[in-house]
Amino acid sequence: MQASQRLMFATVVVTGIAFAGAPGIPWAQQNFPMKPIRLVASTTAGSQPDPLASMIGQKMSENWGYAVVMDNRPGASGTLAASMVAQATPDGHTLQ
Numbered sequence: 001m002q003a004s005q006r007l008m009f010a011t012v013v014v015t016g017i018a019f020a021g022a023p024g025i026p027w028a029q030q031n032f033p034m035k036p037i038r039l040v041a042s043t044t045a046g047s048q049p050d051p052l053a054s055m056i057g058q059k060m061s062e063n064w065g066y067a068v069v070m071d072n073r074p075g076a077s078g079t080l081a082a083s084m085v086a087q088a089t090p091d092g093h094t095l096q
Contacts, residue, residue, distance in 0.1 A: 033066045033092075037057075037060060037066060037067070038071055039053060039069065039071065040072075040073055040084055041072050045072045050070075050072065054070060081096055
């Protein structure tokens, strides 16, 4: 093996080891949530799924210490609510 081939092989091995070990490095993460959570329901207020969503939102609020805001967006077989969630900022603070 020539010296340049050995150097290239060593470089590839070291780079592979570095990339394999990278996920084990603890990265700095922000606390979640950082602002109130919006829980979007695709049904009208007072319908059957609404009390369940309210109970889930209340428990989330108790556990996280941030308000969980219920937002009922009925219509178009749930498309209105789904499009609102899809267009929201992708930070995890809008749920359906």
